[in-house]
Amino acid sequence: xxxxxTFLNHSEGLSKNDMVFLIDHLEERRIKKGTVLFExxxxxxxxxxxSTGILHHFNYTEKGEKKTIDLHDAPCFCTDxxxxxxxxxxxxxxxxxxDATIYVLTKEKYDALVNTNVxxxxxxxxxxxxxxxxxxxxxxxxxxxxIEERYLELVKTKPDIVQNTSVGILASYLGTSRETLxxxxxxxxxx
Amino acid sequence: xxxxxTFLNHSEGLSKNDMVFLIDHLEERRIKKGTVLFExxxxxxxxxxxSTGILHHFNYTEKGEKKTIDLHDAPCFCTDxxxxxxxxxxxxxxxxxxDATIYVLTKEKYDALVNTNVxxxxxxxxxxxxxxxxxxxxxxxxxxxxIEERYLELVKTKPDIVQNTSVGILASYLGTSRETLxxxxxxxxxx
DNA sequence: TTGTTAGTGTGTCATTTGACACAGTGGTTT
DNA sequence: AAACCACTGTGTCAAATGACACACTAACAA
Numbered sequence: 001x002x003x004x005x006t007f008l009n010h011s012e013g014l015s016k017n018d019m020v021f022l023i024d025h026l027e028e029r030r031i032k033k034g035t036v037l038f039e040x041x042x043x044x045x046x047x048x049x050x051s052t053g054i055l056h057h058f059n060y061t062e063k064g065e066k067k068t069i070d071l072h073d074a075p076c077f078c079t080d081x082x083x084x085x086x087x088x089x090x091x092x093x094x095x096x097x098x099d100a101t102i103y104v105l106t107k108e109k110y111d112a113l114v115n116t117n118v119x120x121x122x123x124x125x126x127x128x129x130x131x132x133x134x135x136x137x138x139x140x141x142x143x144x145x146x147i148e149e150r151y152l153e154l155v156k157t158k159p160d161i162v163q164n165t166s167v168g169i170l171a172s173y174l175g176t177s178r179e180t181l182x183x184x185x186x187x188x189x190x191x
Numbered sequence: 192x193x194x195x196x197t198f199l200n201h202s203e204g205l206s207k208n209d210m211v212f213l214i215d216h217l218e219e220r221r222i223k224k225g226t227v228l229f230e231x232x233x234x235x236x237x238x239x240x241x242s243t244g245i246l247h248h249f250n251y252t253e254k255g256e257k258k259t260i261d262l263h264d265a266p267c268f269c270t271d272x273x274x275x276x277x278x279x280x281x282x283x284x285x286x287x288x289x290d291a292t293i294y295v296l297t298k299e300k301y302d303a304l305v306n307t308n309v310x311x312x313x314x315x316x317x318x319x320x321x322x323x324x325x326x327x328x329x330x331x332x333x334x335x336x337x338i339e340e341r342y343l344e345l346v347k348t349k350p351d352i353v354q355n356t357s358v359g360i361l362a363s364y365l366g367t368s369r370e371t372l373x374x375x376x377x378x379x380x381x382x
Numbered sequence: 383t384t385g386t387t388a389g390t391g392t393g394t395c396a397t398t399t400g401a402c403a404c405a406g407t408g409g410t411t412t
Numbered sequence: 413a414a415a416c417c418a419c420t421g422t423g424t425c426a427a428a429t430g431a432c433a434c435a436c437t438a439a440c441a442a
Contacts, residue, residue, distance in 0.1 A: 061335045069331060082324045118309050125316040132323045133273045139330060143366055144252045175334055177430055368400055
């Protein structure tokens with residue numbers, strides 16, 4: 001809960017009352033490693049706030065490979081935006097990679113919240129705007145850096161992800177093979 | 192102008208009155224190939240709607256290479272979101288790759304619009320949401336497909352981009368070298 | 383204890399790629 | 413016409429990568 005409070009303060013400076021109001025709409029859930037948050041082929045009707053732990057967001061490509069789309073590490077929001085906002089079937093699945101604490105906002109409560117007041121509509125707009133800016137930044141990083149540079153950056157900026165994720169998943173996240181990531185790691189055996 | 196009308200109808204179903212109101216806020220501009228829309232190091236204070244033509248959105252990497260971020264082909268919106276919403280200096284530049292017709296919305300008018308009415312705030316929210324969904328989709332495509340598959344897809348879905356863009360820029364857009372794209376093209380010399 | 387399973391560490395090899403080099407082409411300027 | 417320019421087309425070569433194969437380890441279940 002504290003994680004969420006801090007996260008929101010950092011990003012959006014809501015008033016204390018707003019914060020309490022928002023938190024009233026959320027349900028805390030402690031989940032075990034392996035718990036499925038949402039699944040390919042189903043409609044996603046919730047937004048998650050990850051307070052502790054890591055979620056594995058992935059899908060299966062046309063070629064049948066399991067492909068990591070994102071590793072959601074606390075603190076962050078997580079949902080399938082297309083499925084959530086447009087009611088489409090999700091193409092992705094999301095599974096807890098570690099034990100985790102999450103806060104759940106259902107679509108009914110989300111809609112109620114957004115329609116209550118312009119303030120909340122603008123709040124969501126800003127959150128989505130920031131997410132978009134981040135994703136665009138990520139896209140540029142992918143375009144401009146090598147796998148090795150991105151791996152080393154990940155070690156620095158998100159050590160928890162590196163420590164809690166298998167070579168295979170991490171490789172798929174970085175867009176390379178298990179073997180290649182292994183070679184990169186071998187080069188940097190001093191930390 | 193018709194392009195914008197159609198585009199908005201397609202994506203957001205505004206009423207006729209809303210549309211007229213929006214269009215009143217826009218200034219049409221016909222620009223020549225090579226015209227600079229915004230530039231690295233300056234604050235971007237406008238949103239463009241590209242009605243005809245193609246814009247080249249790029250930046251220079253730490254290594255000094257010119258790197259294509261996006262090719263905005265009509266009809267579409269174009270801005271540097273981070274610079275526009277947060278007033279930061281842009282890291283990117285944007286130049287017309289062909290002669291083009293664009294509609295310009297200044298930040299003052301944008302702010303006025305968004306603050307006029309919840310309707311417009313929600314309109315912008317939906318546009319940004321859709322943009323985010325598209326970018327996420329694009330990110331998945333990059334992750335799951337080879338350069339060759341992406342090139343062939345581009346030929347099908349955006350032939351105007353392929354026809355009006357040099358091999359070098361297209362290669363940089365696809366994330367490969369000029370030579371490699373050339374090899375791919377040579378493989379498919381029948382269309 | 384013994385299997386079973388998931389993931390790791392490592393080697394080989396064919397393929398793909400990027401880097402470099404340079405000739406050719408088409409358009410523009412002087 | 414001559415010079416210049418941006419871009420194309422192409423060859424060579426070293427390096428990086430993915431695919432495959434297999435032994436090894438740790439965790440967990442029967």
